[in-house]
Amino acid sequence: MTRDSVSFARAPRWVPDAVWIECGEVDSALAQRVRTRLSGTPVHVVDDLGVAEPDDFAAGKRRLVVQRHRGTFLQHCPAGTTGMVCCNYLVMNFASNCPFDCSYCFLQDYLTNNPAVKVFTNVADGLSEVDAVLRAHPQRTFRIGTGELADSLALDHLTDLSCELVPFFAKHTNALLELKTKSDCVDNLLRLDPKDRVVVSWSVNTPAIVASEEGGTIPLEDRMAAASRVQAAGYKLGFHFDPLIAHDGWEDGYRDAIELIFRRLDTRRVAWVSLGSLRMTPRLKAAIKARPSRGRLLTTELVPGPDGKERMWRGLRVKMYRRMLEWLRQVDDRMPLYICMEPAGVWEKVFGEAPPDRQVAERLVADLR
Ligand code: SF4
Numbered sequence: 001m002t003r004d005s006v007s008f009a010r011a012p013r014w015v016p017d018a019v020w021i022e023c024g025e026v027d028s029a030l031a032q033r034v035r036t037r038l039s040g041t042p043v044h045v046v047d048d049l050g051v052a053e054p055d056d057f058a059a060g061k062r063r064l065v066v067q068r069h070r071g072t073f074l075q076h077c078p079a080g081t082t083g084m085v086c087c088n089y090l091v092m093n094f095a096s097n098c099p100f101d102c103s104y105c106f107l108q109d110y111l112t113n114n115p116a117v118k119v120f121t122n123v124a125d126g127l128s129e130v131d132a133v134l135r136a137h138p139q140r141t142f143r144i145g146t147g148e149l150a151d152s153l154a155l156d157h158l159t160d161l162s163c164e165l166v167p168f169f170a171k172h173t174n175a176l177l178e179l180k181t182k183s184d185c186v187d188n189l190l191r192l193d194p195k196d197r198v199v200v201s202w203s204v205n206t207p208a209i210v211a212s213e214e215g216g217t218i219p220l221e222d223r224m225a226a227a228s229r230v231q232a233a234g235y236k237l238g239f240h241f242d243p244l245i246a247h248d249g250w251e252d253g254y255r256d257a258i259e260l261i262f263r264r265l266d267t268r269r270v271a272w273v274s275l276g277s278l279r280m281t282p283r284l285k286a287a288i289k290a291r292p293s294r295g296r297l298l299t300t301e302l303v304p305g306p307d308g309k310e311r312m313w314r315g316l317r318v319k320m321y322r323r324m325l326e327w328l329r330q331v332d333d334r335m336p337l338y339i340c341m342e343p344a345g346v347w348e349k350v351f352g353e354a355p356p357d358r359q360v361a362e363r364l365v366a367d368l369r
Helices: 029-037 123-136 161-170 207-213 220-232 250-262 282-289 295-299 314-331 344-351 360-368
Strands: 018-022 043-046 063-067 074-076 090-092 117-120 142-145 175-181 198-204 236-244 270-277 337-339
Touching: 018 029, 029 063, 029 117, 074 123, 090 123, 123 142, 123 161, 161 175, 161 198, 175 236, 198 220, 198 270, 207 250, 207 295, 220 236, 220 250, 236 250, 236 314, 250 314, 270 314, 282 295, 314 337, 314 344, 337 344
Parallel strands: 018 043, 018 063, 063 117, 090 142, 142 175, 175 198, 198 236, 236 270, 270 337
Antiparallel strands: 074 090
16 A cells, blocks of 8 residues: 555544643744644633643543643653663653543553643754754664653644654654554654654553543554554554453453454564553552542552552463463564563563563664664
8 A cells, every 4th residue: 555545544533622822832833733723622822821720630631731841851761660671761752641541541640730731832842852862872772752641643633743753753763763652643644754763553452441441542443443554654563562451351352452453464564562561659549549430440459569569469460471472472473572660570481581671672673773
C-alpha cells in the first residue's frame, strides 16, 4: 500500500468542554490551530492559569489548557528506580495529562492537583534541547518518547505535534522517537516520512481489561487497524502489554490478544514488545480508592517491592511473563522483548539472564540500526 492510498480513520476524536489559553500565547501557532479546530468550544484567554480548583480528576480531563512550558522538556524516564533494571529511556513532555481515564493510571497520583489537560506552545524549545543532547553525544543512540505524562497521539488532531516531531527525528540518525498511544489518531503520521527513526507503539491488553479498565479508549481491534495502516506507511511498531493483570481467564485473554494483534502485521518490522505487571504506589491506591467505581483493581492481591510500589506476588508475575514470552515467541521468535520495572532476579527467571543495568535500550536500538 502506498502512502497516498492509505485510508484514514473515522473514529470520534476528543473534544474538550472548554479551552483556556495563556494570555501571552494567543498568537502561537498551537493556540491558533486549537481555536480553529475547536471553533464550537468556549475559549477563555487568561493571565492566571489557575483555570479551576483541582476537583474531580475526571472533570480535569474535559478541560484543555494551552500554555508555555516552563522548565526542561527532556527528562530521564522516572521508571528507573532503585533495584529495578533500567532501559535508559528519555521522555519529552510536550503535554501533561490525558483524555483517557484508565483505572490503573499513575497520573491519578502524579498529577493529583492538575485540573486540566495541558499542551505546551514552545515545542521548538523542546526540540532544541533534544538537538543539543544528540549533538553532544553523536556516538550514542537515544530512545526518546512523548507518552509518559500524556498519550502521544490522542490530541494530535488538535495540535499536529507529530508534524513537528516526525520530520525532526527523521533528520537525526542517533535517536529513535517513540509515539505511544491507545488511540487511532494516526492521520498525520500517514502523510509523513519517518525515515526509519520513529516507532509508533500501542499499549495493549486483553479485550476484557480494555473494556473494564481503560475508560474512553478504543477497542483493541481499532488500535490494530491503526497499527496496520501506520506500518504500511513505513513506521516501525512497538507494543506494550502493560499492565498485565491477573483476571479471570487471563491466560486465554492474553493468548487471544497476541493472536489478534499480530495476525495482520509484519512482525519483522516490530521494534520492541514490553511486558509490565500491575504496580501501584500507596498514593495511587488511595487515589483509586477515592474515586467511586474505581475500586475493582484493589481486590487484586499486591505486595510491596523495594521501590515502594506494590505488585502481584513475584511467582505470579514470573508465570505471567513466561506464558507471554512463550506465546510471543510462537508468533516470531526474533521479536525484541523486555520487561519493565522488574529487578534482575525476575529477568533471570524469565529470560535466563539479566542485562547489565541501562543496556536494554542500547541493545534495542542497536538492533534497529
Ligand atoms: S492512556 Fe495512559 S496516560 Fe492515558 S489514562 Fe490511560 S494509562 Fe493514563
